[in-house]
Amino acid sequence: MTQSYEYVLSDAPFVVRRTVRWGDCDPAGVVYTGRFPDFLLGALALFKDHIAGGSGESLGQPYGVGLPCRGMTFDFAGTLWPNDIVDLECYVGExxxxxxxxxxEGRRPxxxxxxxxxxxxxxxxxxxxxxxxxxxxxxAMLARHARAVTTR
Incomplete structure (x- = not known):
């Protein structure tokens, strides 16, 4: 039986579970820093589809707008290794x-x-x-999935 390496674990809160693959890692077995944007973008693609009601359309498409990246930031607190599981909780901020x-927010189970x-x-x-x-x-759609963000 083949298991997906990325799937929606829950809708409320919205959490994507991802299993680290060997190909995500360097020869020492640590996830490449450059793979984390892929983790983020994969989880956000599922979250945006959830916000859009599972339509499969781009989140802005019904409104005649695109949503290109203005900025992206990461703050790392731990490392991941092959076959590690990380739960990615997604929500709208400001x-x-x-x-x-x-x-x-990426966390171990x-x-x-x-x-x-x-x-x-x-x-x-x-x-x-x-x-x-x-x-x-x-x-209005975004506001339904928003939550206050605390400064760390």
Whole structure:
């Protein structure tokens, strides 16, 4: 039986469980730093589809906007090895006029922190490629998945 290396563990809170593969690691067996954005983006793709109601469309597509990356940050607290499991809890943080934050907290199943990440998209018109305000219906969808973020 083949098991997926990434799947939704729960909807509330929204958590993606990922198993580290050997190919994610360097010869010493530690996950490459450059693989963590893949972990983040994979979990956020599932989260964005959840927010959009499982439509399979891009989160901004129904509103005529794209959501390219404005910024991405990571704060590492631990390492991962082949076959380790990491649970990635995703939620919406601050919602600004034209941009907002997705947060992802990576923890081992026992709760030990591995990393915290923030991905900040900016709202742009799909055809004009200029920034624009977040459309009200999209803002409302994001607000339903938001939670206050504490400064560490």
């Amino acid at each position: 919602i600004r006029t034209r941009s907002f934050d997705f947060h992802c 026992g709760g030990e922190p591995v990393f915290n990440a923030r991905f900040s998209p900016i709202c742009v018109h799909a055809h004009v490629r200029e920034s624009t305000d977040i459309p009200a219906p999209l803002r």
